[in-house]
Ligand SMILES: C=C1C[C@]23C[C@@]1(O)CC[C@H]2[C@@]12CCC[C@@](C)(C(=O)O1)[C@H]2[C@@H]3C(=O)O
């Protein structure tokens with residue numbers, strides 16, 4: 001399995017300077033560096049009238065429900081997914097242990113400017129004039145190198161839990177990918193790189209630990225700014241504190257309420273390409289709380305990094321010409337970290353004939369990113 005995404009980040013390094021690293025624990029007032037000019041608009045949250053579908057994976061009708069959710073929302077929650085609750089709790093506990101460390105400790109394992117693994121601010125942060133109210137820790141493969149530096153005597157618990165979680169996520173995300181593609185009539189024979197003949201070992205993925213410390217004035221900060229994931233799909237465990245919001249047509253942000261044991265599944269940009277636009281990737285963001293320290297865990301799942309992803313031939317006909325240029329995950333990340341939320345337009349083959357822009361681009365323009 002090839003996984004070398006680091007080339008994609010070289011032209012667009014993200015710096016984490018010690019001097020602008022804010023110590024969230026001691027802050028009494030939001031500094032100007034983190035105060036966003038546009039106040040987070042909580043009033044547009046109409047979750048009561050429009051809510052993200054919750055799908056029971058044991059339901060015999062699950063595949064149809066998943067297909068509908070992907071087409072209409074680009075996001076859904078799953079229950080009865082087979083991930084033991086104790087593993088979710090263990091992950092939360094090692095995550096808390098990590099983010100509770102003093103800032104100087106965490107900076108010891110800072111992700112390099114063009115690096116892939118380690119502690120730092122979200123890669124999207126450099127596109128915005130204000131900083132985000134969050135910190136993250138990215139894991140590709142084994143976190144042993146960083147864990148040893150953080151806890152020289154007792155690094156194995158962190159490694160065991162995060163590795164076990166990644167193993168379970170690999171299984172679940174592969175299953176979900178085939179349910180999603182299956183709902184479009186795609187089988188293993190239609191996806192040469194993922195079929196059994198190619199000894200497909202499962203997706204390539206990153207595990208992202210996100211921390212959103214409490215904030216004295218949550219309405220003027222942004223936990224994670226509006227973005228789509230550059231993945232096929234993302235499996236998110238958002239613990240028991242709300243914060244995830246998804247963008248709906250008409251300009252509304254809808255909160256995805258945490259449900260014990262449930263996992264949130266996001267359609268990513270690569271699935272939008274593969275499905276030739278049938279499954280649009282979901283624009284989402286995270287907001288923060290005044291008194292609660294929220295954690296979330298995203299398993300960002302993509303294809304082997306050098307496989308060409310293009311609209312699936314089965315989904316193309318005269319009425320539905322291919323909408324996107326073929327790209328590898330590596331190339332796509334390079335484009336994404338140059339153009340951020342316009343990346344899909346950059347690889348779009350032609351604009352819709354009626355002169356309108358891509359539906360997703362329209363949403364992105366509305367939220368100003
Ligand atoms: C493969 C990746 C996707 C990601 C960038 C990364 O190299 C690893 C971190 C991922 C993440 C997690 C938080 C949100 C996000 C937009 C970011 O800044 O870093 C995603 C990236 C992505 O999906 O583009």
Ligand SMILES: O=C(O)CCC(=O)C(=O)O
Pocket residue numbers: 208210224229234236238243244245284285286295296297298
């Ligand atoms: O914290 C959340 O709810 C969102 C996290 C997220 O979007 C990500 O890690 O890509």
Ligand SMILES: [Fe+2]
Pocket residue numbers: 227228229234284298
């Ligand atoms: Fe995301």
